[in-house]
Amino acid sequence: MTPAPIAVALDAPDLETAAQWASLVTPHVSTIKVGLELYLRYGPDVIASVRGASGVQIFLDLKLHDIPNTVAGAAKAVSRLRPAILTVHATGGAAMIRAAVESAPHTKIAAVTILTSLNESDLDRMGLAGPADEAVRRLSSLSVEAGATALVCSPHEVAAVRAEVGPDITLITPGVRPQGADVQDQARVATPEQALADGADLLVIGRPITGSADPGAAAAAIAASLRRTTAS
Numbered sequence: 001m002t003p004a005p006i007a008v009a010l011d012a013p014d015l016e017t018a019a020q021w022a023s024l025v026t027p028h029v030s031t032i033k034v035g036l037e038l039y040l041r042y043g044p045d046v047i048a049s050v051r052g053a054s055g056v057q058i059f060l061d062l063k064l065h066d067i068p069n070t071v072a073g074a075a076k077a078v079s080r081l082r083p084a085i086l087t088v089h090a091t092g093g094a095a096m097i098r099a100a101v102e103s104a105p106h107t108k109i110a111a112v113t114i115l116t117s118l119n120e121s122d123l124d125r126m127g128l129a130g131p132a133d134e135a136v137r138r139l140s141s142l143s144v145e146a147g148a149t150a151l152v153c154s155p156h157e158v159a160a161v162r163a164e165v166g167p168d169i170t171l172i173t174p175g176v177r178p179q180g181a182d183v184q185d186q187a188r189v190a191t192p193e194q195a196l197a198d199g200a201d202l203l204v205i206g207r208p209i210t211g212s213a214d215p216g217a218a219a220a221a222i223a224a225s226l227r228r229t230t231a232s
């Protein structure tokens, strides 16, 4: 069976837990995501530990955000780990995004538009001209013009972003919660089925899977539900 277009966020306190979650979910999902918590603790070694023998694709979610020269160096340094996807913050600007793209030619650079934990009042307080969907669309265009081939946005904006950037850009949505699940610190959320129907290519799902008593079964259940949605 084809693995579902889900990136499981391995936000684990230690390497053993992360490797265990990875081995439980990889039969069901296409991607595993390593973020700041694991990478800052274990560095590059974490990639081999969670990749295992499965060949699952690795999404390195480091959200680089610095001047172009520094981001170029950082992107080049991590590109030797061969992640399929590496994130940078779109608010770093066009030159910074371009620097990442040029320094990691074998990795898909994904620009994070507006974090899914932020709501409209957060954007007002930060002085980012909202509403969120307009800010996300603005940052999406800028990022694609700078060479990003993937974008991270919430499921709320994914249909508008798809209309803006066309079919060739990979749209990645965190802020995904199965019906009735706790939203926790996420603000702009939708169900996996809705996010996929609205045009997402890859759904980032962490705690609803890893916080379950059986992460493998939780991933399998969401994958099965997505298959039913796309078949109907």
Ligand SMILES: O=c1ccn([C@@H]2O[C@H](COP(=O)(O)O)[C@@H](O)[C@H]2O)c(=O)[nH]1
Binding pocket: 009, 010, 011, 035, 061, 112, 114, 115, 116, 117, 152, 153, 174, 175, 176, 184, 186, 204, 205, 206, 207, 208
């Ligand atoms: O806008 C963003 C960008 C990245 N993330 C990351 O996705 C996961 C979500 O985990 P959940 O447990 O499903 O909330 C997490 O690793 C974030 O760092 C995001 O949530 N929003």
